Amino acid sequence: MVRSDTLDLTPLRPILERYAPQGRPGLLPALQEAQALYGYLPEPVAAAIGQALRVPLADVHGVIDFYALLYREPVGRTIIRVCTDPACWMRGADEVLEAACRRTGCGVNETSADGAYTVERAPCLGLCNCAPAVNLTFNDTRPAKTVSFAHVEVSQLDRVLSGKGRPPEDYVGGDLCIVTPLAGRGRRMTLTEYQAVGGMQALRRTLGEKMAPAEVIKLVNDAGLVGRGGAAFPTWIKWDGAANAKGSPKYFVVNADESEPGTFKDRILLEGDPCRILEGAMVGAYAIGAHRIYFYIRGEYPTALERVKAAVDECYAAGLLGPDVLGTGYALDVEVRSGAGAYICGEETALFESIEGKRGFPRIKPPFPATYGLFGKPTAINNVETLAKIPYIITHGPEAFHRFGTEKSTGPKLFCVSGDVLRPGLYEVPFGVTIRHLIENLAGGVVGGGLRAILFGGAAGAFATAEHLDVKLSFEDLRAVGLPLGSGVVMVFNDTRDMRQVLLRLGRFFAHESCGKCYPCQLGTQRQYEILERLARGQALPGDKERLLDVGWTMTDASLCGLGQTAAGAVLSAMKLWPELFES
Amino acid sequence: MTNIHLTIDGKSITVPAGTTILKAAAQLGISIPTICYHEYCTANGLCRMCVVEVEGMRLLQPACLVPVAEGMKVQTRNARVERSRRTIVEMLNSAVDLSEAPEIQEQLADYNADPARFPEAQRRERPVIDDNPMYVRDYSKCILCWRCVQVCADDAQYTYAINFDGRGFETQIGTFYDKAMPETTCVFCGQCVGVCPTGALKPKREWLLQEGKTPDEIMNMTRAQRRRRGRG
Ligand SMILES: Cc1cc2nc3c(=O)[nH]c(=O)nc-3n(C[C@H](O)[C@H](O)[C@H](O)COP(=O)(O)O)c2cc1C
Ligand code: SF4
Ligand code: FES
Numbered sequence: 001m002v003r004s005d006t007l008d009l010t011p012l013r014p015i016l017e018r019y020a021p022q023g024r025p026g027l028l029p030a031l032q033e034a035q036a037l038y039g040y041l042p043e044p045v046a047a048a049i050g051q052a053l054r055v056p057l058a059d060v061h062g063v064i065d066f067y068a069l070l071y072r073e074p075v076g077r078t079i080i081r082v083c084t085d086p087a088c089w090m091r092g093a094d095e096v097l098e099a100a101c102r103r104t105g106c107g108v109n110e111t112s113a114d115g116a117y118t119v120e121r122a123p124c125l126g127l128c129n130c131a132p133a134v135n136l137t138f139n140d141t142r143p144a145k146t147v148s149f150a151h152v153e154v155s156q157l158d159r160v161l162s163g164k165g166r167p168p169e170d171y172v173g174g175d176l177c178i179v180t181p182l183a184g185r186g187r188r189m190t191l192t193e194y195q196a197v198g199g200m201q202a203l204r205r206t207l208g209e210k211m212a213p214a215e216v217i218k219l220v221n222d223a224g225l226v227g228r229g230g231a232a233f234p235t236w237i238k239w240d241g242a243a244n245a246k247g248s249p250k251y252f253v254v255n256a257d258e259s260e261p262g263t264f265k266d267r268i269l270l271e272g273d274p275c276r277i278l279e280g281a282m283v284g285a286y287a288i289g290a291h292r293i294y295f296y297i298r299g300e301y302p303t304a305l306e307r308v309k310a311a312v313d314e315c316y317a318a319g320l321l322g323p324d325v326l327g328t329g330y331a332l333d334v335e336v337r338s339g340a341g342a343y344i345c346g347e348e349t350a351l352f353e354s355i356e357g358k359r360g361f362p363r364i365k366p367p368f369p370a371t372y373g374l375f376g377k378p379t380a381i382n383n384v385e386t387l388a389k390i391p392y393i394i395t396h397g398p399e400a401f402h403r404f405g406t407e408k409s410t411g412p413k414l415f416c417v418s419g420d421v422l423r424p425g426l427y428e429v430p431f432g433v434t435i436r437h438l439i440e441n442l443a444g445g446v447v448g449g450g451l452r453a454i455l456f457g458g459a460a461g462a463f464a465t466a467e468h469l470d471v472k473l474s475f476e477d478l479r480a481v482g483l484p485l486g487s488g489v490v491m492v493f494n495d496t497r498d499m500r501q502v503l504l505r506l507g508r509f510f511a512h513e514s515c516g517k518c519y520p521c522q523l524g525t526q527r528q529y530e531i532l533e534r535l536a537r538g539q540a541l542p543g544d545k546e547r548l549l550d551v552g553w554t555m556t557d558a559s560l561c562g563l564g565q566t567a568a569g570a571v572l573s574a575m576k577l578w579p580e581l582f583e584s
Numbered sequence: 585m586t587n588i589h590l591t592i593d594g595k596s597i598t599v600p601a602g603t604t605i606l607k608a609a610a611q612l613g614i615s616i617p618t619i620c621y622h623e624y625c626t627a628n629g630l631c632r633m634c635v636v637e638v639e640g641m642r643l644l645q646p647a648c649l650v651p652v653a654e655g656m657k658v659q660t661r662n663a664r665v666e667r668s669r670r671t672i673v674e675m676l677n678s679a680v681d682l683s684e685a686p687e688i689q690e691q692l693a694d695y696n697a698d699p700a701r702f703p704e705a706q707r708r709e710r711p712v713i714d715d716n717p718m719y720v721r722d723y724s725k726c727i728l729c730w731r732c733v734q735v736c737a738d739d740a741q742y743t744y745a746i747n748f749d750g751r752g753f754e755t756q757i758g759t760f761y762d763k764a765m766p767e768t769t770c771v772f773c774g775q776c777v778g779v780c781p782t783g784a785l786k787p788k789r790e791w792l793l794q795e796g797k798t799p800d801e802i803m804n805m806t807r808a809q810r811r812r813r814g815r816g
Pocket of ligand 2: 344362513514515516517518519521522559560561562563564565
């Protein structure tokens with residue numbers, strides 16, 4: 001392990017030189033690269049970075065401490081992060097975590113005495129379709145390397161720890177193949193392959209032929225496209241707002257921070273077909289008049305990060321990015337950013353703060369991103385799946401898009417099916433098919449028992465039961481029965497599952513991920529978790545039900561951002577469905 | 585400047601555009617409770633104690649931040665608002681030592697808060713940090729109102745000696761790699777001590793008196809400290 005009294009700062013110099021001109025916005029990448037060299041962030045390294053980038057040292061400290069993947073103290077030569085959130089828990093993640101602790105001799109969130117290992121409990125790693133999952137950082141290679149393994153078995157733990165685990169294999173299916181034709185093939189499809197199936201036509205038709213930006217936005221409006229990141233907001237309104245906002249430069253941001261427990265759709269798209277997402281973002285940037293795209297990818301998605309970077313390089317080489325895109329004179333650049341372990345950074349304004357080199361605290365809205373976004377400039381930000389639809393809408397037209405789905409929910413939709421079904425995976429269907437069709441026909445039905453519950457929309461979602469099987473999957477039909485579509489999570493639990501354990505894990509997730517800015521969520525997620533913990537142990541106290549209700553409604557009603565506002569959603573929905581679970 | 589007409593708790597009022605609900609209510613003599621709000625600090629909407637119900641809005645709104653709007657109908661205290669306020673102070677009380685925060689004590693009473701509402705709750709208990717001659721830091725009393733961080737930074741002093749540790753429930757105020765105050769950029773201007781509402785930041789002398797030291801003992805201690813420093 002690197003000791004700070006013998007620390008050699010020479011290898012840090014190139015990093016400082018590269019990021020110093022950026023100032024504070026260079027802080028996260030500088031810290032990440034430095035950590036990859038030193039294994040953690042020793043004080044002199046953090047101080048040198050702060051000085052070079054002119055960031056107050058206390059602020060550097062605040063940033064390091066905010067992000068779960070940045071370390072102020074020495075950590076093990078191998079960091080083992082075991083996901084124990086619901087989908088992985090159902091496939092034996094608790095046993096994997098226990099085995100990892102036994103094998104390494106350290107407790108959870110501890111480093112072994114010999115400095116060989118650190119074991120951590122990880123929030124959902126976006127590998128719910130191939131659970132249980134483990135994410136490892138090999139800190140003794142320079143630079144450090146992070147990988148994820150799937151279907152981890154206790155008996156195979158040693159192979160996993162030596163870097164020879166099973167890579168994730170994603171099942172991609174469904175009734176449609178509009179945005180998924182190149183996804184789930186076990187490798188990245190190249191720009192050439194993407195172009196061979198019509199890729200980059202949308203970019204050529206819009207930016208390439210100098211289509212009026214308002215015309216581009218009109219196509220997106222006519223298609224009725226709404227955001228797939230969770231809030232279902234009309235995409236064209238965001239674009240139009242940013243296009244017409246005063247102020248320059250403008251920015252386009254790709255939200256690839258996918259961390260909602262149960263969600264893995266964006267990972268599969270990014271790993272298999274990153275060019276499609278890039279094309280969507282490039283068209284969007286052109287539509288709003290932005291010349292710079294920030295592509296913010298979750299820190300626990302090393303494969304996606306590497307592949308998006310490779311796709312960006314190919315686009316530059318092909319003249320699709322750079323100072324003169326397609327010979328039109330339009331300059332367009334992409335900067336790929338990696339998150340550092342914070343679910344809250346998927347919230348759009350927290351994501352901006354993170355790119356600006358700050359703690360990922362969500363901002364007060366209004367002002368909204370369209371007028372005051374990244375660096376205080378007009379910004380459009382979209383989810384990966386939203387952007388994946390753009391090329392189709394432009395090349396096939398809004399009418400073609402309307403052929404799929406219902407009148408109010410247009411187009412194809414991706415669902416992340418995990419848990420107790422025969423074939424967990426990513427399913428592309430038109431809006432309007434029933435939950436039953438998705439679970440029984442496509443995912444092969446419930447396994448291991450009868451159907452107990454379906455978690456919709458992720459940790460921030462709500463539960464459905466067998467009664468809901470014939471409800472149609474559309475915004476309007478789900479809303480009518482009080483279910484959120486959210487990010488497309490459909491997590492299935494059979495009737496042998498202990499739902500209190502499920503709630504405990506959702507509660508722990510929010511307590512771990514609350515940013516701590518506003519009181520209702522900072523305090524409420526912790527209190528909620530403690531009560532759920534008692535409940536799971538079978539030791540609920542009198543009054544715990546009322547406590548959960550008060551804490552839950554206070555978070556929902558009074559929190560500053562969407563995290564706190566939804567942190568009690570699943571618990572409150574479970575209280576309605578299964579009041580008996582909450583009796584002591 | 586345009587004027588905005590609205591009603592608060594059924595009473596009509598006209599105020600200039602840009603006025604917050606908090607300020608408009610005050611003009612009607614309606615006092616909305618606040619914790620994090622401070623006249624001279626940037627409002628960040630942290631504590632949410634000031635939430636009110638605004639007709640047509642799905643969620644409760646923080647009165648300290650939200651500007652009035654034409655025709656707005658505000659209710660500053662109904663059952664829904666009371667539930668949030670009571671739960672917020674009960675949760676705060678279950679996490680930190682509010683014994684020297686008289687204003688929050690009053691709010692606890694006003695909202696019928698149960699001091700033992702959350703049994704077995706983890707508290708943010710930290711040892712007192714006594715690392716400089718001017719003030720002590722007792723973060724067991726810290727409510728994370730951010731005022732000290734803000735006055736140390738862009739709200740007043742531009743010194744940037746303190747920032748945050750951890751996140752979520754584990755958040756605390758801290759220095760670069762936990763350094764003692766004299767080793768930071770702190771200039772001991774005392775602004776942070778001045779804005780702290782809970783006694784978490786306290787002049788050293790006041791703390792020593794509370795700890796039972798006599799003024800003479802304190803005098804001797806400071807002399808001894810000065811001598812030590814003179815030698816060092
Ligand atoms: C706590 C929280 C986490 C979020 N995480 C994500 C995320 O990982 N990916 C995402 O696309 N949107 C996420 N969102 C939603 C974004 O704030 C934003 O609505 C979205 O990026 C907009 O894109 P869209 O309109 O294309 O859906 C999150 C929101 C909240 C409140
Ligand atoms: S609800 Fe509040 S504490 Fe929770 S993440 Fe949002 S701002 Fe942070
Ligand atoms: S006083 Fe309004 S949020 Fe604290």
